[in-house]
Amino acid sequence: MADWKRGLRRVLYPAYEARMVRRMPTDRIPKHVGVMLDGNRRWAKAVGADTADGYKAGAANIEPLLEWCEEVGVQVVTLWLLSTDNLNRSPEQLDGLLRVIEGAVASLAEQHRWRLHPVGALDLLPAETAERLKAAEESTRDAEGLLVNVAVGYGGRREIADAVRSLLQDQAAKGRTIEELAEVIDVEHIAEHLYTKGQPDPDLVIRTSGEQRLGGFLLWQSAHSEFYFCEAYWPDFRRVDFLRAVRAYALRDRRLGR
Secondary structure, eight states, X not given: OOHHHHHHHHHHHHHHHHHHHHXXXXXXXXXXXXXXXXXXXHXXXXXXXXXXXXXXXXXXXXXXXXXXXXXXXXXXXXXXXXXXXXXXXXXXXXXXXXXXXXXXXXXXXXXXXXXXXXXXXXXXXXXXXXXXXXXXXXXXXXXXXXEEEEEEEEOHHHHHHHHHXXXXXXXHHTTXXXXXXXXXXXXXXXXXXXXXXXXXXXXXXXXXXXXXSOTTTTTTGGGGOEEEEOSSOGGGOOHHHHHHHHHHHHHSOOOTTX
């Protein structure tokens, strides 16, 4: 892109973004936003960088996203950083990605601005990674900012299976038989055992990189979510892209299954 175009954008975009924020209907802001941080490797390839550089660039964009969410009044953010499918990558690539995730989560925890809550099958992760995620949660338990779900080793099908397993174990501990449980079980019983139990379901799910599929992200919780697909790779996702997503959500007529 020509230098004059970059300069023009630097001048015009802040004013455009400020106007979007002023005109955002405050009564139609999503309470919970889920974000699929997709496209880090493709971004690296496009700019001629290593895959590790793509992961690092993506990690550097997390803090700005949380600040944008706070700016408009979002209360809960779920970040999908690593899927259960990603655990099948080569040991070298997976190890590098886990180190970046650990560093990003530690950096967020050190600021003590947001409450971090790891969601996923932590038992599938290396013990060191799982411990660091749990330590970040513990150290930010009394933070007053956003609730940030850090989805690492996360898969929607695995979450539902874990929820059903937890429900069965809970009911067995109370002496209830499978037959008795089958008579009364409903969706609320399962919801109480999800990784995000007690939280509002996501109102808006954003996926970057141009992919238009859910890929197993928050399968149960997103039944009534609105979706926004952005062409930008995650490291290139900007404040204006986020504001456009929130504006698109605010303008939609949500039917919530009705």
